[in-house]
Amino acid sequence: xxxNLLLPLLTTLIVASLFAFLxxxxxxxxxxxxxxxxxxxxxxxxxxxxxxxxxxxxxxFLSGGHNGCVYVYGVPSMRHIRTIPVFxxxxxxxxxxxxxxxxxxxDFRWGDVHHxxxxxxxxxxxxxxxxxxxxxxxxxxxxxLRTFRTVEVYGPIPNLMxxxxxxxxxxxxxxxxxxTRFSVPIPKGTYVxxxxxxxxxxxxxxxxxxxxxDGHFSYGWEVLMPPFNYDLGDAGKxxxxxxxxxxxxxxxxxTGVLEVTASQREMDYIAAVNWKKAEKYIKDPSKTVMIGGxxxxxxxxxxxxxxxxxxxxxxxxxxxxxxxxxxxGNGKLSPTVTIFSFEKMLKAIxxxxxxxxxxxxxxxRYDAVREAxxxxxxxxxxxxxxxxxxxxxxxxxxxxxxxxSVGLNGKWELVDKxxxxxxxxxxxxxxxETMHPIGKWLISLNKLSKGTHLPVGPDLPESGQLIDISGExxxxxxxxxxxxxxxxxxxxxxxxxxxxxVELFTKEDNKDPNAIWDQNEARxxxxxxxxxxxxxxxxxxxxxxxxxxxxxxxxxxxLTNIEEMRDEIHGFAICEYDINSDLFPGETKTIKFKAxxxxxxxxxxxxxxxxxxxxxxxxxxxxxxxxxxxxYMPPDKIPHAIVD
Amino acid sequence: xxxxxxxxxxxxxxKKKFYTDSRVYIILAIICLLLTYAFPLYRMTLKSNFYxxxxxxxxxxxxxxxxxxxxxxxxxxVLNHYIGMKEIKEEDFPEFTWLPIAIGAVTFxxxxxxxxxxxxxxxxxxxxxxxxxxxxxxFYRFYKWLYHFGHDLDPRAAIKVQGFTPPLIGFKxxxxxxxxNMPQLGVYGMILATIFMIVxxxxxxxxxxxxx
Numbered sequence: 001x002x003x004n005l006l007l008p009l010l011t012t013l014i015v016a017s018l019f020a021f022l023x024x025x026x027x028x029x030x031x032x033x034x035x036x037x038x039x040x041x042x043x044x045x046x047x048x049x050x051x052x053x054x055x056x057x058x059x060x061f062l063s064g065g066h067n068g069c070v071y072v073y074g075v076p077s078m079r080h081i082r083t084i085p086v087f088x089x090x091x092x093x094x095x096x097x098x099x100x101x102x103x104x105x106x107d108f109r110w111g112d113v114h115h116x117x118x119x120x121x122x123x124x125x126x127x128x129x130x131x132x133x134x135x136x137x138x139x140x141x142x143x144x145l146r147t148f149r150t151v152e153v154y155g156p157i158p159n160l161m162x163x164x165x166x167x168x169x170x171x172x173x174x175x176x177x178x179x180t181r182f183s184v185p186i187p188k189g190t191y192v193x194x195x196x197x198x199x200x201x202x203x204x205x206x207x208x209x210x211x212x213x214d215g216h217f218s219y220g221w222e223v224l225m226p227p228f229n230y231d232l233g234d235a236g237k238x239x240x241x242x243x244x245x246x247x248x249x250x251x252x253x254x255t256g257v258l259e260v261t262a263s264q265r266e267m268d269y270i271a272a273v274n275w276k277k278a279e280k281y282i283k284d285p286s287k288t289v290m291i292g293g294x295x296x297x298x299x300x301x302x303x304x305x306x307x308x309x310x311x312x313x314x315x316x317x318x319x320x321x322x323x324x325x326x327x328x329g330n331g332k333l334s335p336t337v338t339i340f341s342f343e344k345m346l347k348a349i350x351x352x353x354x355x356x357x358x359x360x361x362x363x364x365r366y367d368a369v370r371e372a373x374x375x376x377x378x379x380x381x382x383x384x385x386x387x388x389x390x391x392x393x394x395x396x397x398x399x400x401x402x403x404x405s406v407g408l409n410g411k412w413e414l415v416d417k418x419x420x421x422x423x424x425x426x427x428x429x430x431x432x433e434t435m436h437p438i439g440k441w442l443i444s445l446n447k448l449s450k451g452t453h454l455p456v457g458p459d460l461p462e463s464g465q466l467i468d469i470s471g472e473x474x475x476x477x478x479x480x481x482x483x484x485x486x487x488x489x490x491x492x493x494x495x496x497x498x499x500x501x502v503e504l505f506t507k508e509d510n511k512d513p514n515a516i517w518d519q520n521e522a523r524x525x526x527x528x529x530x531x532x533x534x535x536x537x538x539x540x541x542x543x544x545x546x547x548x549x550x551x552x553x554x555x556x557x558x559l560t561n562i563e564e565m566r567d568e569i570h571g572f573a574i575c576e577y578d579i580n581s582d583l584f585p586g587e588t589k590t591i592k593f594k595a596x597x598x599x600x601x602x603x604x605x606x607x608x609x610x611x612x613x614x615x616x617x618x619x620x621x622x623x624x625x626x627x628x629x630x631x632y633m634p635p636d637k638i639p640h641a642i643v644d
Numbered sequence: 645x646x647x648x649x650x651x652x653x654x655x656x657x658x659k660k661k662f663y664t665d666s667r668v669y670i671i672l673a674i675i676c677l678l679l680t681y682a683f684p685l686y687r688m689t690l691k692s693n694f695y696x697x698x699x700x701x702x703x704x705x706x707x708x709x710x711x712x713x714x715x716x717x718x719x720x721x722v723l724n725h726y727i728g729m730k731e732i733k734e735e736d737f738p739e740f741t742w743l744p745i746a747i748g749a750v751t752f753x754x755x756x757x758x759x760x761x762x763x764x765x766x767x768x769x770x771x772x773x774x775x776x777x778x779x780x781x782x783f784y785r786f787y788k789w790l791y792h793f794g795h796d797l798d799p800r801a802a803i804k805v806q807g808f809t810p811p812l813i814g815f816k817x818x819x820x821x822x823x824x825n826m827p828q829l830g831v832y833g834m835i836l837a838t839i840f841m842i843v844x845x846x847x848x849x850x851x852x853x854x855x856x
Contacts, residue, residue, distance in 0.1 A: 504712075504713075504715065506713065506715070538722060539722050539726075562718075563718070563719075563722070564712075564715035564716075564718040564719060565715065565718070565719040565722070566712075611726070611803075612726070612802055
């Protein structure tokens, strides 16, 4: 099988590069396309046109990848509305600069956001929260969809390394699924030579508990796994409720040049975890081992918690159909999607229809669990569904999206295909991962835009293409250019979120004990070496208008924006002190810093607020402790950096 | 209505129509007066292109309430401070203390007039005059306040404007704001109450007691 695949792959690559070369693709010139009929252009344009002042029908939340944030888009207009910082500094809203958001950032300057997952009730989005994972630092974060802000960051999660198969949510938001992509010796910090990888390195698949009322994370359960690379996950729903699935590659347990060493076997696996049992077993010391301070379920002791289903070949995405009956494995190195029947899986488990085991975990016989196989094209990565019985699979190598019927009238077959530009990774159908997809829009999240836009230097944006899937044939109608690097996106009906969005923080909402609401309460208080300031912000004064302190003092500033009008934002920055904040009406934030250099340093409002915005300023006066030496800076000593 | 109840209004043995009974109008007047406690007297609306829904200030006999969950008042004050207008603060208006008491007194006297037949006439005369007095004085005070806020401007204000008076009733364009000032149910209630009391007096005077 592997040989069979290599040839078409290579041919495609060669043909593709030849084609790109001939078209002058590297120069970023416009791509040759068959000219569309005028009427079709007009028709497509009208589909996405949302007049100024009108609202889109859907929100799309695109992950920011290693940019550590989430982008909010309107669909179908594909207008970028907002960026939500999660794991990275974001000066625009002062994220990561005040005490509270610094705490959210933890010990890291960035994170790698891969898979946004909205909260669910009964297998459908409920519009309360959006969860995201951090592939780099093994964290989960929760965004409140009433404020579109990151409100909680959980982790690094013990024993977990390279949390990629995440943050998939179980149908009633019981757990967020997490998984180890890069197996390591555990607990973290343990040193074991790489030669012992196959036996001493361990993978983890797990679920982190979510409080159904307030959304808070806590430790749920972890299952100890062989050192494979667990890739993507999905939660069972409907009949398969109570199970979680993850694909894996590198069942070869290889190290080194993985692109070769981990691509040797014809079959890797989909791991099926009975999380209903896992949440029971985690409390049972006879079925767990303590690793890294937490109990971890050992499948050698708990024999019915996890099973492996063989799946060709280094599968990437695993996606449960809306009715919960089938589990789709996306072949990546095989031009097929493999459909497993949940019913057959249960039967195979019951009959102990095993073809072997991996470290004590039963491997189900492939033919016993497989329902169908559909040849979709080269490099299938992810599948989503519509409400008419079709599935849509992204084809990375082929740069296309395949539409196939999910056992419709007993048929499992390819029905349509549309090219995209270029190298699609994830794709997203509105509610396409829930029990009730909306077959209207699909966004193809392409890894490469390759100059299908005005050139912007060697750094290019990604490309997000909007496809109309309401008809029989898929239709490409629009292309947007999200910033790096949208891995995945979810599309949610606006009605589920918009009515609950907070427009303004009122005094009653603000629980900060340091909030003040009147300019007369603004003050500077010195206690020992600490200077504490309570400051109000309202058009067009920062009160107090001066802060006096001594060199070396700890300065604490509690800022409150006392505006009561929506969108009346005020910023706060101190020149050359690396201080920046930004507050919404009714909000209080606290900034802490050391007044390490003497002198007079202006502070000002950074967010253009009013006709007298420029006047909104004051002075931080830092008295020198010792003898004051005015600093002389010869012109040639002014620090500067040049990169040539 | 039984005959015994209406000796005063009986003309011979003919039954009197209920709408000629002054008590009906006193009751209506009392109901109208009570409206001032439930509904605002006045509503001031400021509109401009970036406040498409308008900033709304409702003036009750005893309090101020503004739009958008009572946050519009701060916005109005923020805008006003640029031209040096004084801050509009509920506690600065003595009206919010005496007006509800005065209206309460009018209502109470109307109630007495309803219950005490012997004193009905003099009480009604007095009460009507009292209500008209309260209404006219209230309007006069309202106008004074509008004038005061529009004219007593801080000379050090960032933006200097000519003194102005917002409209007592109707619309006026002030800089980039369209200002609407319209009476609400509370004021209409007071006016209706006055009318009902006059009607009540009218029906008290008209019937000639022939029966004794």
